[in-house]
Amino acid sequence: MANWWDRHVAPRMIRLCCAQPQVMKARSHVVPLAQGRVFELGCGGGINLDFYDLAKVTHLSGIDPTPLLLEDSRRKVAERGIASDIREGVGEDIPFASDSFDTVVTTFTLCSVAEPERVLAELKRVLKPGGTAIFLEHGRAPDEGVRRWQNRIDPIWSRLSGGCHLTRPIADAYEGAGFATNRMGSRYMPGTPRPVGWIEWGVATS
Ligand SMILES: C[S@@+](CC[C@H](N)C(=O)[O-])C[C@H]1O[C@@H](n2cnc3c(N)ncnc32)[C@H](O)[C@@H]1O
Numbered sequence: 057m058a059n060w061w062d063r064h065v066a067p068r069m070i071r072l073c074c075a076q077p078q079v080m081k082a083r084s085h086v087v088p089l090a091q092g093r094v095f096e097l098g099c100g101g102g103i104n105l106d107f108y109d110l111a112k113v114t115h116l117s118g119i120d121p122t123p124l125l126l127e128d129s130r131r132k133v134a135e136r137g138i139a140s141d142i143r144e145g146v147g148e149d150i151p152f153a154s155d156s157f158d159t160v161v162t163t164f165t166l167c168s169v170a171e172p173e174r175v176l177a178e179l180k181r182v183l184k185p186g187g188t189a190i191f192l193e194h195g196r197a198p199d200e201g202v203r204r205w206q207n208r209i210d211p212i213w214s215r216l217s218g219g220c221h222l223t224r225p226i227a228d229a230y231e232g233a234g235f236a237t238n239r240m241g242s243r244y245m246p247g248t249p250r251p252v253g254w255i256e257w258g259v260a261t262s
Contacts (some may be wrong), residue, residue: 057227059118066218067100067124074103074164078245083107085241086257090148092158093117095182097175098165100125104135113138117152119145122218147175155184163192167220176233180229180262189235189260195224197254198243205251213252226256235260 073079080103087107092114096104099118102125108116116138120126126144133140145151147169160179169175179189196205206222214221225232227239237260245253 061216062218063122063124066216067122070101070215074101075179075244078247079164082192082241082245082255082257086114086164086192086243087161088190089190089259090159090161093156094159094161095150095152095157096161097150097162097179098162099129099142104161104163105129105132105136105138108136108138109196110136110138116143117141117143117157119143119150121146121148137251145182147178149191150178150182152182153189154181156182156189158184159188159190160187161190164194164254166191166193166226167195167222167224168218170219172224172229174235176229176235179262180233180235183262186261189262191226191230191260192255192256192257193224193226194245194252194255195222195226197250198242202250202254212235222251227258227260235262 087104088109090108091112094113094116096118098120100120100122129142148171160183166172212224227237228237230237236256239256240258242256245255246249
C-alpha cells in the first residue's frame with residue numbers, strides 16, 4: 057500500500073520533472089516510431105500521448121499502478137481520440153496476452169519498477185515476434201565519478217520519488233533480457249545534475 061507521499065506528492069513531482077523541455081525533446085526522438093498495436097508500460101501522466109503518430113498507431117494499451125497519474129492518461133487518450141485500453145497494473149504481471157503488440161514503449165519507467173528483469177521478460181512476452189521495444193530511460197551513468205554519486209544518493213532519492221532509482225542500466229538491461237538493442241542516443245541532460253541526468257534512448261527487438 058503506497059504511503060501519503062507516494063500517493064499525493066510523488067505523482068505531482070513526476071508530472072513536473074517528466075515534462076521538462078529537454079525531456080520532451082528526448083521523447084520526440086523515439087515515441088513517434090511506435091506503430092500498430094502499441095503497449096505503453098507506466099503510461100501514467102499521459103505525456104507521451106502528445107508524441108504518438110496517429111497515422112501509425114491503431115490502438116494503445118497501457119498500464120500504471122498510480123491512480124492519480126492514470127487519470128491524466130485517460131483524459132489525454134480521450135482528447136486525442138485514440139482507441140485504447142488503459143488499466144491499473146504493474147509491469148511485473150502485464151494483464152495482456154502473449155504476442156499482442158507490434159510496439160512496446162517504456163519511457164522513464166524501468167527506473168521505478170520493483171523487478172526490472174521480470175518486467176523486461178513480460179515486455180518480451182507481450183511483444184509479437186519481430187515487434188519493436190522503444191525505450192527512453194534515465195539511469196546508470198557511464199562515468200565512474202558520477203556513478204559513485206548515484207550510489208550515494210539513490211537510497212534517499214528513491215524514497216522521495218516514488219521508488220525511482222538512479223543506478224539501473226538501460227540499454228544493457230535490454231541486452232541482458234535477450235533483446236537486440238540499437239541505442240540511438242545517450243547524454244547527460246543539460247541543466248540537470250549529472251547523477252540524475254543520464255538518459256539513453258533507442259529501439260530493441262526480441
Ligand atoms: C517517472 S514516472 C514516468 C511516467 C511516464 N512513463 C512518462 O514517461 O512520463 C514512472 C512511472 O512508472 C510507474 N510505475 C511504478 N512502478 C511500476 C510498475 N511496477 N509497473 C509499471 N509502472 C510502474 C509510476 O506509477 C509512474 O507513472
